[in-house]
Amino acid sequence: MHKLVLRSVTKSYAAGSAVLKPFDLVAQAGELVVLVGPSGCGKSTLLKLIAGLEKLDDGQILLGERDITNVEPRHRRIAMVFQNYALYPHLSVRENLAYPLRRQKLRAADIVLKVSAVARQLRLDELLDRRPSQLSGGQKQRVAMGRAIIREPDLFLLDEPLSNLDAALRTHVRGEIRDLQRRLGTTMIYVTHDQVEAQTLADRLVIMRNGEVQQVGPPQEIYERPANIFAAAFLGTAPPNFLAGRIVDDRVEIGQASLPLADLPGECRTALAGREQIYVGLRPEMLRPTCDLDRDHFVLRGKVIRREIVGNSQNVHFRSEAGSADAAKLSALAGRHLSDELVWTTERAGTDDAVELGIRPESILFFDTDGVAIGAHGSDAL
């Protein structure tokens, strides 16, 4: 078990355009850390820096007790699984698995033993004599995993390993990777742009945008207390409904609705006091019809535009007089397109065309006008 430490790692390709701004990260021994963010956020570059496939401009990388900043990739004891698997097309599955061992000049008998052990572990026994071109996507993925685990590396790097699989297989393989990592106890850095994959796998998530860390923490914690609008919008099936609000006389006013500050949790209350303009984020799945709520709450009224049925739940799109202020600015802060429609995710089958929804005050997310969370920063220490 080895701990990975990145200290102010920076990288830029052309002068002036930083791909990674000074980046710090600690992955504890045996931890599964998922780097997640939209494409171009620098997560793959970071992985290449850790692997040694790219040179970093500045900073330091430690793996266990070793400083590997300037160590050649082949001496780093890091195994990587690539998005396109990068299996050697001219070699059989058996030789693909044996490849890292042959580079280590292991004895032939030992190689045979290890290959068959890994093949058994990953259900590749039947496939050993096939070429990669004769394998299905899922099988290639398993071979790529096998080639990674066979030499017992200090660290696993996985670069979007599931993106070439179909949805059903993805869920299955995701579970397998998780189990394998638990069983081996090897530290793993996993890169994906899929927030579901990220949340289901990660011990800790690192949310990245434009080469900068937005938030680090366990998935649940980030979901509940996102550090900014970007992190809030990134996690969750649909982004929160963002509304513009104002603090007036100890009340939060959002459109015509308002809420006394006294109803909010203490830390929020103090942080909000003295501010003027704010944004609030209401997660679609946290909204409830007012008749279900026992207390007086923040209430949102609206007219339903359309409904989407997803399995047993339903996304109800509606427009409210509270409306969303300045969709363009919010979209920029969230890094994705936000319309002025609001969404309510519910498991109820029949819904009226006019909705009246409330939310528990402690479930409301507050952000300042720069998109930074107010009061409830979920980010843990690096």
Add this chain to the structure above:
Amino acid sequence: MKRPLRFMLRLVLAALFVAPILLALAASFRDNSDMYRYAGSLSLWTFLPAEPGIDAYRRAFTLPLLQTQLFNTVLLGFVMATGTTVSSLLAGYALSRFRFRGRQALFLLMLFTLFIPVDVILPPLFFVVRDLGLIDSFWGLALPFIFSPIGVYLIRQAIEEVPRELDHAASLDGAGLWEVLRTAILPNIRGALIACWLMHFVFVWEWYLWPLTAMRSDDGQLAQVAIASLIDPLRSTDYALVFAAAILTILPAFVVFAILQRFLTSSQATTGGK
């Protein structure tokens, strides 16, 4: 285009290329006097032997140096083919995979040398090789041309087709630069390597001016150059002999090409990702 038309076009093109060789082959089985006899009026016998015989070949084998000279050509073929393939592989690998300042410029500069005909650089080349003391030697013939821009281009393009992830995977799996080349790239560009080798092997048969300039001893001369000296403008030339010797000369190239041409499929490297 319709099928028959396309077929006809191919036939015509093939005939255009093969005809001279067939004529030479036919002529090599004739008697020399036979050739002069029918040259005046156009008939079938202008082209085909009236009384085929192998006398010309018998005479070709008695030429004192032809076998040595043919050996020179074949040996040079192997050396040039192997040498250019190795040098092209190394240069192609560097130009495709290493990042260094001026890489693109170097590549273009190298390609630019393709546009300079050998005839132009012949005099300076001669002086350089002479100053190296390599005139009249086998290596004097070979060395100046053992680096081939076409070969580098061919192999660099083939390496470009090999996904970089393969290099990355190999280097993380414990391979150094040479091992990456040997175990991850080389097996996936076999087609290009064979094409490069074969091309440069056959190229040697087209050499004329350079060996004529740089090789003055008959022992070391290449067969194709030596054959040309059989044509004597002052006396009647034994054309049957010339053609027989020419046919014998192209035979090795023909055999090697026939053996290797089935490997000339393009290299198909995928990462197993698709």
